[in-house]
Amino acid sequence: MKILLIGYGKMGQTLDKMAQAAGHEVVGKINQASDWDNFELEAEVAIEFSQPDAALNNYLACFERGIPVVSGTTAWLADWDKMAAACEEKKGAFFYASNFSIGVNLFFALNERLAELMAGQPQYQLEMEEIHHLEKKDAPSGTAISLAQGVLAHNKRFEDWYLAEFPNLEGSQKENHFPIFALREAGVPGTHSLKYASSEDEIIITHRAKGRIGFAAGALKAAEWLAGKNGVFGMKDLLKEQ
């Protein structure tokens, strides 16, 4: 496929290598808003990993030019309705995942099942922790928010989550709200854990990315899958066909 890379940071550069190794052609790169000026490239798909405040403009630029777009940028979801309206108006194609790793998407299912099992066990208190590299711009991570939404949809005991500043704030839990601790450590690609603790025991589930290859592989798979489709899609659409 002829691929346009939007965002040429850690993910864009990983994708560049992997796309070429898989026999795709990277026809261009956009790494700042002004790179769209005088844009004339032919691309079959764009893969977008930029930054929260740039994402919507990049999607609109792709829809305007009839380029299907796969995006993994996080913390732009307040603009979801604007993206969806533009995608429909332009009969575009859009694929979004807060995390493209296949392992994390299995972990999402595990999280939902555990949340269901915990619905009748109020003696367990829940807390979530995410750890990422020091350059990360958003907190909590998009993946942590997806996990939290999975808990809320599958366990009515919890009403909401909140961003906690420091771990081990014993006794500070708000009634029916669970904390997400967002930690930043050099070089960590992405680790997510959920802990259910009672006075007797603990259940902890963790997904730990070892690098960025899993994210990039999922995004490339999504780009191949999106060809010839119109509409808004996510990992559940892709995975149910496998």
Ligand SMILES: NC(=O)C1=CN([C@@H]2O[C@H](COP(=O)(O)OP(=O)(O)OC[C@H]3O[C@@H](n4cnc5c(N)ncnc54)[C@H](OP(=O)(O)O)[C@@H]3O)[C@@H](O)[C@H]2O)C=CC1
């Ligand atoms: N869904 C998933 O599986 C994953 C999602 N992510 C998300 O992807 C995003 C990018 O992550 P990562 O690659 O680590 O971040 P980086 O900061 O390494 O890269 C982002 C790049 O986007 C560039 N950029 C800035 N403005 C624009 C613009 N208007 N248009 C296009 N590019 C722009 C930046 O340039 P400059 O540095 O010059 O400002 C930078 O090169 C984040 O939101 C992150 O949370 C990350 C990994 C996996």
Ligand SMILES: O=C(O)C1=N[C@H](C(=O)O)C[C@H](O)C1
């Ligand atoms: O910024 C990152 O690096 C990552 N961002 C995504 C997120 O916010 O969940 C996915 C992954 O954890 C890496």
